[in-house]
Amino acid sequence: MSLRGEVAQVSVEMETKSPLPCPNTVTVRRNPHRRARPTPSTTAPQIPVPSSSSSTIDRDIPSFPIQDILSIEIPQKGQSPTKPDLPSSSSSSTDAPVSENLRVYLRIRPLLPPKATVRNGGAGEQNHRSRAKNAWPQNLANKGSARDKNAMKKSGEACLTVNDFQSVILSPPLALKESKRIKSEVYGGFSQVFPPDSSQGEVYERMLKPLVEDFLKGKSGMLAASGPSGSGKTHTVFGSPREPGMVPLALQQIFKQSEGNNSETFRSFSISIFEINSERGKGEKAYDLSPDGTELSMQQSTIKGLQEVVISDAGQGESLIARAMLKRATGMTNANSQSSRSQCIININSVVNKVDEVGNNAVLTIVDLAGAEREKRTGNQGTRLLESNFINNTSMVFGLCLRSLLEHQKNPKKPLQKHFQNSLLTKYLRDYLEGKKRMTLILTVRAGAEDYLDTSYLLKQASPYMKIKFNNVEESSIKNGNKRHVQALPRVEQPKRMKLSGLEAQAPEEGKCIGEEQGLSEEEASQIFRLDVNENATRKSDFPGLAEKERNHQIMQNFTKAIWNVLKEYNQKLKVAESEIQSLKENLTNEKTRSLELGKELEDLKSCCTCSKGLHGDASLVKICTSSESIVELNGSNNVEEKDVDLHSSSLRASNCNDTLGKCDSCPRQDKYVFSQEKGGNFSLKLSGFNCVDNKQESDATESSSDVDIRNASRFCVENCNQQNYQVGDIYPKIRHDLGDLNESKSLGVKYNYPDANVTEVAISYSRSHGIVRDDSCSSVELDQLLTKEDKESWDLPPSPKEDAAFTQARSGLDVLDSEPISGTPYRDLNLEKLSRKPLLASSIWPRDCSALDVEDGIMEPVDLLDPPQSQKEKVTFTKECDADVVPNIEPRVDSSRKLEKPKRRLLPASSILVRDFSALGVVDDVEKPKSNRPGRKLAMDERKTTQGRIALLRLLKINPPP
Numbered sequence: 033m034s035l036r037g038e039v040a041q042v043s044v045e046m047e048t049k050s051p052l053p054c055p056n057t058v059t060v061r062r063n064p065h066r067r068a069r070p071t072p073s074t075t076a077p078q079i080p081v082p083s084s085s086s087s088t089i090d091r092d093i094p095s096f097p098i099q100d101i102l103s104i105e106i107p108q109k110g111q112s113p114t115k116p117d118l119p120s121s122s123s124s125s126t127d128a129p130v131s132e133n134l135r136v137y138l139r140i141r142p143l144l145p146p147k148a149t150v151r152n153g154g155a156g157e158q159n160h161r162s163r164a165k166n167a168w169p170q171n172l173a174n175k176g177s178a179r180d181k182n183a184m185k186k187s188g189e190a191c192l193t194v195n196d197f198q199s200v201i202l203s204p205p206l207a208l209k210e211s212k213r214i215k216s217e218v219y220g221g222f223s224q225v226f227p228p229d230s231s232q233g234e235v236y237e238r239m240l241k242p243l244v245e246d247f248l249k250g251k252s253g254m255l256a257a258s259g260p261s262g263s264g265k266t267h268t269v270f271g272s273p274r275e276p277g278m279v280p281l282a283l284q285q286i287f288k289q290s291e292g293n294n295s296e297t298f299r300s301f302s303i304s305i306f307e308i309n310s311e312r313g314k315g316e317k318a319y320d321l322s323p324d325g326t327e328l329s330m331q332q333s334t335i336k337g338l339q340e341v342v343i344s345d346a347g348q349g350e351s352l353i354a355r356a357m358l359k360r361a362t363g364m365t366n367a368n369s370q371s372s373r374s375q376c377i378i379n380i381n382s383v384v385n386k387v388d389e390v391g392n393n394a395v396l397t398i399v400d401l402a403g404a405e406r407e408k409r410t411g412n413q414g415t416r417l418l419e420s421n422f423i424n425n426t427s428m429v430f431g432l433c434l435r436s437l438l439e440h441q442k443n444p445k446k447p448l449q450k451h452f453q454n455s456l457l458t459k460y461l462r463d464y465l466e467g468k469k470r471m472t473l474i475l476t477v478r479a480g481a482e483d484y485l486d487t488s489y490l491l492k493q494a495s496p497y498m499k500i501k502f503n504n505v506e507e508s509s510i511k512n513g514n515k516r517h518v519q520a521l522p523r524v525e526q527p528k529r530m531k532l533s534g535l536e537a538q539a540p541e542e543g544k545c546i547g548e549e550q551g552l553s554e555e556e557a558s559q560i561f562r563l564d565v566n567e568n569a570t571r572k573s574d575f576p577g578l579a580e581k582e583r584n585h586q587i588m589q590n591f592t593k594a595i596w597n598v599l600k601e602y603n604q605k606l607k608v609a610e611s612e613i614q615s616l617k618e619n620l621t622n623e624k625t626r627s628l629e630l631g632k633e634l635e636d637l638k639s640c641c642t643c644s645k646g647l648h649g650d651a652s653l654v655k656i657c658t659s660s661e662s663i664v665e666l667n668g669s670n671n672v673e674e675k676d677v678d679l680h681s682s683s684l685r686a687s688n689c690n691d692t693l694g695k696c697d698s699c700p701r702q703d704k705y706v707f708s709q710e711k712g713g714n715f716s717l718k719l720s721g722f723n724c725v726d727n728k729q730e731s732d733a734t735e736s737s738s739d740v741d742i743r744n745a746s747r748f749c750v751e752n753c754n755q756q757n758y759q760v761g762d763i764y765p766k767i768r769h770d771l772g773d774l775n776e777s778k779s780l781g782v783k784y785n786y787p788d789a790n791v792t793e794v795a796i797s798y799s800r801s802h803g804i805v806r807d808d809s810c811s812s813v814e815l816d817q818l819l820t821k822e823d824k825e826s827w828d829l830p831p832s833p834k835e836d837a838a839f840t841q842a843r844s845g846l847d848v849l850d851s852e853p854i855s856g857t858p859y860r861d862l863n864l865e866k867l868s869r870k871p872l873l874a875s876s877i878w879p880r881d882c883s884a885l886d887v888e889d890g891i892m893e894p895v896d897l898l899d900p901p902q903s904q905k906e907k908v909t910f911t912k913e914c915d916a917d918v919v920p921n922i923e924p925r926v927d928s929s930r931k932l933e934k935p936k937r938r939l940l941p942a943s944s945i946l947v948r949d950f951s952a953l954g955v956v957d958d959v960e961k962p963k964s965n966r967p968g969r970k971l972a973m974d975e976r977k978t979t980q981g982r983i984a985l986l987r988l989l990k991i992n993p994p995p
């Protein structure tokens with residue numbers, strides 16, 4: 033018989049057989065059809081697979097293998113059910129495949145609180161036994177166990193029933209069923225479904241025990257409980273004193289197993305526990321729930337400041353957990369009277385204190401997530417509502433991470449989204465959420481009708497998670513002391529950092545982590561660190577991207593250095609520029625100051641220009657030099673009354689004596705009177721700045737021509753009354769005289785150049801009593817007219833200006849005064865012995881000159897120069913006058929007729945000189961000491977008298993010349 037014939041015969045036989053009874057109900061599945069997986073029993077007969085050779089058979093409804101199911105051996109007490117696809121503890125051994133599916137468990141909270149007191153162990157066994165009575169897993173025909181039926185009946189509104197040990201049936205409430213035509217759904221693929229009557233022990237045995245065993249073998253793992261609020265997450269994780277949860281049970285197992293371990297390896301365990309919550313929904317904060325815990329900070333995936341409490345037995349651990357639970361943030365909602373308001377994370381750390389067992393350090397992390405909440409269900413408001421937002425947000429981020437991981441695993445081209453960055457919890461669990469470490473999920477749900485929406489949402493969201501695979505890189509890396517293992521461990525804050533480059537920069541941190549995280553001594557940490565360093569090469573090869581990262585790091589480092597250097601250079605240039613700006617500013621300030629000074633001078637000059645005619649006293653500038661070469665500039669305007677300079681202390685006093693000068697034609701010029709003091713204490717007065725003198729001549733004049741030695745001078749006054757026509761370059765005042773002790777009045781030597789007959793001479797006299805040095809200008813022409821030729825010859829009077837050559841000779845007489853200081857005689861400056869031989873001193877003719885000048889504009893008023901205020905002792909008074917020639921319109925009109933008239937008026941008797949001289953000799957002369965402060969006409973009259981007296985004296989002297 034051919035093969036085709038055999039197949040045909042089998043087909044005929046099957047068609048002739050009566051079909052198997054159909055199941056009573058048909059479940060409508062919205063999700064992809066999920067078949068109940070074959071029973072885990074290896075001894076179980078294979079479910080007959082209908083032959084696909086016949087198309088007719090394919091069309092038939094397959095018979096339900098009820099007999100086969102019934103023949104499955106029920107696991108006995110303490111025996112784990114053998115499930116082919118459920119990774120058992122043995123499967124998670126070192127022989128287990130590195131890549132595993134994410135384990136997702138489902139636990140259904142009982143609708144009614146269990147009446148019986150559930151005790152750990154015993155209760156679990158009882159439940160086991162009670163459930164063992166029922167066929168497990170239940171088939172669809174039975175609709176779950178009898179207990180579930182009872183529960184359904186009791187509540188009448190149960191929405192979730194166990195379909196089999198890996199699947200559940202979610203049935204909408206009647207109302208929804210009818211109105212929205214929502215049908216029942218089967219959700220399968222769970223690693224295990226724990227029915228409502230499952231005990232804590234049972235859950236632990238099947239769910240966490242494999243993880244704990246792996247943990248004791250050095251493999252880290254994480255269990256996270258997720259589900260709606262009030263579904264029993266906290267109950268599952270922590271339990272109660274009567275029903276200890278996963279953590280206490282794990283601790284018990286850990287220490288139980290460690291005690292029985294006789295190996296040389298010594299393990300120590302520690303616990304850290306912290307929570308992440310959000311106060312009023314503003315930001316997330318992490319708090320250490322250990323006894324002395326405080327707020328924590330997180331850097332990347334590392335919690336800083338988290339305490340690890342070393343425990344030596346399970347009791348210590350349970351006590352620690354119990355105290356932590358008291359500190360945990362909880363609140364009352366409609367869904368849960370003690371609802372967790374934070375995500376709680378417990379780390380049980382295992383430290384192997386044997387060097388040769390590298391990689392056996394592991395951490396078992398158990399996370400109790402805050403339950404997702406619906407506002408309608410919880411009735412939260414205000415702060416609670418804000419907390420709900422935070423909780424739901426974290427749950428959502430958690431789910432997004434897993435979904436992204438799944439999509440990435442399905443299609444590696446799809447990048448792994450970094451949703452983990454959106455919450456502290458997911459940051460902390462990054463390795464798990466990226467499939468790099470073993471993770472287990474337990475979903476808790478409530479089976480009530482009112483919980484349909486919450487349950488439905490959770491199941492829909494979580495059903496794809498079962499397909500997630502995690503590449504257990506840790507398992508291979510643990511053997512090599514991989515850093516990722518230790519990175520996941522909580523860290524303690526580092527007081528300081530080591531600065532190393534390249535790969536080395538990572539190594540010390542790893543070493544630190546090891547020491548800190550696992551409570552190792554420095555030596556131990558350094559040993560682990562060395563191992564890490566030794567494994568660098570391995571890691572480098574393990575992570576091919578590391579070299580690239582290192583290269584990029586170097587490039588960035590060099591780039592940063594280059595930028596830094598450029599910035600430094602710019603900084604230096606900026607500093608230089610700033611200093612330049614500073615110096616320029618200083619220069620600008622100086623220039624401004626200078627400009628102001630010049631402006632001031634200009635103003636002075638202008639004011640001088642605009643001064644009224646003959647306001648001779650508007651001195652524009654007075655400069656006084658002291659031995660210290662400082663220059664005191666005195667504005668000699670009328671407003672400046674005086675500036676004091678103490679002669680002996682190198683300070684000078686000067687006052688404006690303009691009123692003593694009377695009026696003269698104003699002239700815009702810059703006359704200078706320079707008073708300087710030599711080192712030896714000699715003072716010199718330099719007159720300069722006559723407008724008619726050009727610069728050079730002025731310089732000459734100031735440097736060589738107008739020195740006045742006024743040592744010990746108590747006071748003197750210089751008056752320049754040269755109202756006459758000084759011509760350019762004509763005037764070279766030479767004043768030099770030793771004043772000696774100045775007990776007497778004294779004339780100072782005067783020398784002027786008289787290139788023109790019209791130029792008057794200048795006489796300077798000094799009077800002790802009046803302290804005046806008078807600079808007078810007299811017309812030599814007048815002198816000529818005043819004196820007869822004989823007089824001049826016999827008295828050796830100075831030649832007329834036209835006889836300029838004789839001027840030098842004339843000065844010789846004055847030079848005597850200069851070179852031969854007269855002492856002891858009160859009449860030093862006007863030595864009578866020499867009067868017959870010397871020209872008339874200007875002082876003697878000055879009054880006459882002033883009167884003779886008789887400025888037609890009336891500018892010059894007679895001034896009582898002989899009576900300066902006594903208060904001006906120790907005062908040096910500088911005055912200056914202007915040259916009328918400078919101002920053309922005010923140029924004195926000295927015509928010949930006027931000149932001819934002058935002698936008539938100015939002819940003074942020699943007695944006038946005598947009067948003057950007598951006064952110098954100390955003769956009390958009321959005329960010379962006018963009481964009135966108004967010199968005016970009275971002075972003019974007095975002067976006239978004096979002049980006449982002089983003339984008389986001259987005549988007497990002529991008649992009776994002194995021997």
Ligand SMILES: Nc1ncnc2c1ncn2[C@@H]1O[C@H](COP(=O)(O)OP(=O)(O)OP(=O)(O)O)[C@@H](O)[C@H]1O
Nearest residue numbers: 141142261262263264265266267368371372402403
């Ligand atoms: N399997 C169970 N058996 C007995 N009681 C349970 C079970 N699961 C939960 N409960 C009880 O239900 C109540 C709420 O449970 P639990 O606080 O663990 O919920 P939750 O999911 O943690 O809620 P939340 O997210 O609001 O914190 C508790 O009183 C707990 O004792």
